[in-house]
Amino acid sequence: MLKNRIIPCLDVKNGRVVKGINFVDLQDAGDPVEQAKIYSDGGADEICFLDITASNENRDTIYDVVEKTSKKCFVPLTVGGGVRNVEDINKLLNCGADKVSINTAAVQNPEVVVESSKKFGTQCIVVAIDAKKNQDKWEIFTHGGRNNTGIDAIEFAKQMENSGAGELLVTSMDRDGTQVGYDIELMAKISSIVNIPVIASGGVGNLDHLVDGIKLGNASAVLAASIFHYGKHSVKEAKEYLDSKGIPVRI
Amino acid sequence: MNVTIVDYNSGNISSVINSFKEVAKDKVNIEVTSDLNKIKSSDKVVLPGQGSFKSCVDALNNISGLVDTLNEFSIDNKKPLLGICVGLQMFADVGFEETETKGLGWISGKVSKIDNQNGKYKLPHIGWNQISIVKDSKIFKDIENNSHMYFVHSYEFVPEDKNVISATTDYSSNIVCSVEKENIFGTQFHPEKSDKIGLKIIDNFINL
Numbered sequence: 001m002l003k004n005r006i007i008p009c010l011d012v013k014n015g016r017v018v019k020g021i022n023f024v025d026l027q028d029a030g031d032p033v034e035q036a037k038i039y040s041d042g043g044a045d046e047i048c049f050l051d052i053t054a055s056n057e058n059r060d061t062i063y064d065v066v067e068k069t070s071k072k073c074f075v076p077l078t079v080g081g082g083v084r085n086v087e088d089i090n091k092l093l094n095c096g097a098d099k100v101s102i103n104t105a106a107v108q109n110p111e112v113v114v115e116s117s118k119k120f121g122t123q124c125i126v127v128a129i130d131a132k133k134n135q136d137k138w139e140i141f142t143h144g145g146r147n148n149t150g151i152d153a154i155e156f157a158k159q160m161e162n163s164g165a166g167e168l169l170v171t172s173m174d175r176d177g178t179q180v181g182y183d184i185e186l187m188a189k190i191s192s193i194v195n196i197p198v199i200a201s202g203g204v205g206n207l208d209h210l211v212d213g214i215k216l217g218n219a220s221a222v223l224a225a226s227i228f229h230y231g232k233h234s235v236k237e238a239k240e241y242l243d244s245k246g247i248p249v250r251i
Numbered sequence: 252m253n254v255t256i257v258d259y260n261s262g263n264i265s266s267v268i269n270s271f272k273e274v275a276k277d278k279v280n281i282e283v284t285s286d287l288n289k290i291k292s293s294d295k296v297v298l299p300g301q302g303s304f305k306s307c308v309d310a311l312n313n314i315s316g317l318v319d320t321l322n323e324f325s326i327d328n329k330k331p332l333l334g335i336c337v338g339l340q341m342f343a344d345v346g347f348e349e350t351e352t353k354g355l356g357w358i359s360g361k362v363s364k365i366d367n368q369n370g371k372y373k374l375p376h377i378g379w380n381q382i383s384i385v386k387d388s389k390i391f392k393d394i395e396n397n398s399h400m401y402f403v404h405s406y407e408f409v410p411e412d413k414n415v416i417s418a419t420t421d422y423s424s425n426i427v428c429s430v431e432k433e434n435i436f437g438t439q440f441h442p443e444k445s446d447k448i449g450l451k452i453i454d455n456f457i458n459l
Contacts, residue, residue, distance in 0.1 A: 070265060074446055121302035167377060
């Protein structure tokens with residue numbers, strides 16, 4: 001039976017983890033490679049890096065991080081943030097990323113998704129959808145949630161599936177950082193309209209939120225950042241909790 | 252000993268390289284090449300494969316003499332070869348991804364799309380699934396039945412001779428996820444991405 005995945009996400013800026021696990025025995029709490037290794041040793045089903053480096057001159061730092069991590073972690077590695085074109089994707093894959101998530105570029109130029117999934121295979125193309133509720137629909141935001149495009153998120157999700165996305169990483173901008181739980185309605189809507197896996201993201205504050213994302217939101221995988229930060233919960237605890245709620249997980 | 256990972260522009264093979272180097276340490280030499288002479292002289296060959304069946308077969312054919320060299324290595328000389336993902340699928344006579352494409356024909360059978368039962372099963376089949384070991388395979392030494400492996404695929408290999416199947420996984424139906432025919436081994440899952448248990452399979456292959 002296929003298991004639901006738990007994916008810890010690390011925000012990386014200028015090659016350093018912004019919010020990491022604050023373990024006392026960590027030699028360098030800002031080292032993304034060391035943090036990723038802790039997650040994979042703890043049973044993470046995948047690792048996700050979100051590069052939030054703002055300045056162009058420091059963009060290359062992520063390549064070094066990916067290269068080092070892929071030599072130490074032998075679970076799938078997804079990298080996103082600032083991916084603009086096929087060449088960026090090629091570089092990340094060559095450094096050892098297994099999947100690349102595309103956000104703003106997919107909205108501005110959907111051809112990037114078509115072209116890259118043809119070139120590298122749909123299995124390594126994840127489209128990240130940042131959506132915010134506006135009355136009875138959800139609209140796509142780009143540039144890390146700063147720009148409203150007015151595009152309908154549900155329709156966009158279907159379009160991305162048809163363009164060759166292998167997975168969708170759906171983040172609710174209303175919930176991101178609030179720790180009140182995923183936007184279940186959004187997850188369930190997108191999950192029911194597409195036939196590719198949906199990864200739920202944005203808003204996890206406790207382990208029950210992970211359960212809801214899978215049971216109510218029908219997500220194939222759940223991504224979380226802050227609950228794993230500062231050692232609030234370990235990946236192992238999260239998996240045991242999901243298991244106790246009857247959700248199939250890899251233990 | 253030399254183990255060669257065939258680099259034929261089949262997509263992203265860095266994870267395969269990293270995992271084999273991790274397992275090999277300094278004891279075994281890992282070559283990454285499409286050089287025919289190096290492939291001929293190596294002890295074992297790994298055939299990775301990402302993207303579509305057609306794109307991988309086309310990429311193999313684009314390197315002059317490569318298919319002949321692989322035939323000689325695995326069929327004539329019967330040296331150990333491991334196919335991973337589309338690398339395994341290409342053992343078949345024919346594949347139906349994009350368009351009907353001739354495979355290597357090493358193990359009779361076809362590669363067709365997984366039946367998603369009208370959308371009940373999402374495709375690609377992505378994530379960790381358990382393998383059901385149906386016959387002893389040398390690459391499963393010390394691997395427990397029902398171990399979790401990492402999968403990413405939408406197509407499945409359907410061999411004619413069921414005796415070659417060493418493991419299946421349950422997704423929509425019992426999908427063939429590992430085969431062994433004499434010196435030829437293949438996994439539909441990605442041992443290079445399947446954590447410690449996956450590295451053990453790589454170790455078993457290297458130590459054949």
